[in-house]
Amino acid sequence: MAAAAASSVQRDLLSHCGIRSSRLPPAGLRRRSSSLRLDGVFHRGSLVAGSPRGMPLKGHLGSGGSAKMTLSFKKAMKWWEKGLQPNMKEIESAEDLSCSLLNAGDQLVVVDFFSPGCGGCRALHPKICQIAELNPDVLFFQINYEQHKSMCYSLHVHVLPFFRFYRGAQGRLCSFSCTNATIKKFKDALSKHTTDRCSLGPARGLEEEELLALAANRDLTFDYPKKPVLLPKEIAEIAPTTLPVPLLTRETENKTLAMAAR
DSSP states (O other), X not given: OHHHHHHHHHHHHHHHHTOOGGGOOOHHHHHHHTSOOOOEEEETTEEEEOOOTTOOOSSOOOTTOOOOEEEEOOOOOOGGGTTOOTTEEEOOSHHHHHHXXXXXXXXXXXXXXXXXXXXXXXXXXHHHHHHHHHOTTXXXXXXXTTTOHHHHHHTTOOSSSEEEEEEGGGEEXXXXXXXXXXXXXXXXXXXXXXXXXXXXXXXXXXXXXXXXXXXXXXXXXXXXXXXXXXXXXXXXXXXXXXXXXXXXXXXXXXXXXXXXXX
């Protein structure tokens, strides 16, 4: 009887509020339905989150369409791309290296050979970026060993990290390898070759032996007009057929006559 009376009182209260008791879900179901689950799928590197099954999301919906939210993920930078300065450039090919050195004019150029998997290169990279920032008049060219193995082989680069200095008409100044622990070697070379000077000729760029090695590499598309070398036969054709007769001075003529009189 008490239960029936309580049920009757509850129905009267709900009826007074204008709510039908048959529309109220059980307490456990109400608690579970408060959580929202999104059905998301990955599409071309982006997470596309759709509405829960059977429940449209609030927002601007097209005719008969469902709302979708796209979450894009930014591509992470590689370690050799971080901290780059305006005077730092990554070399793309042997032709790019040759032209960049020639176009550098009288500026000091530091060619930095590195590899993504080289721990010493990775540890040294932040310091090289700091040095480049402190020396805006020096150009820093980076060459990825993994992408340009054949070119590095022609340039006789067999240890990493490796550096080569070039400047104006002097061409290649020095080559050496150093690590984070021996960074003083790099700083000393930079201090030595950044002194004010003026080249008396155009930029020399790569050495002739380096150009010939790159041109001979079949894996590279690099052309270098080799200087013609004269063969012995060609030299003989160019040389005069008769030897020139030396001119006799009056003193020499008098000595000759005196010898003949004896």
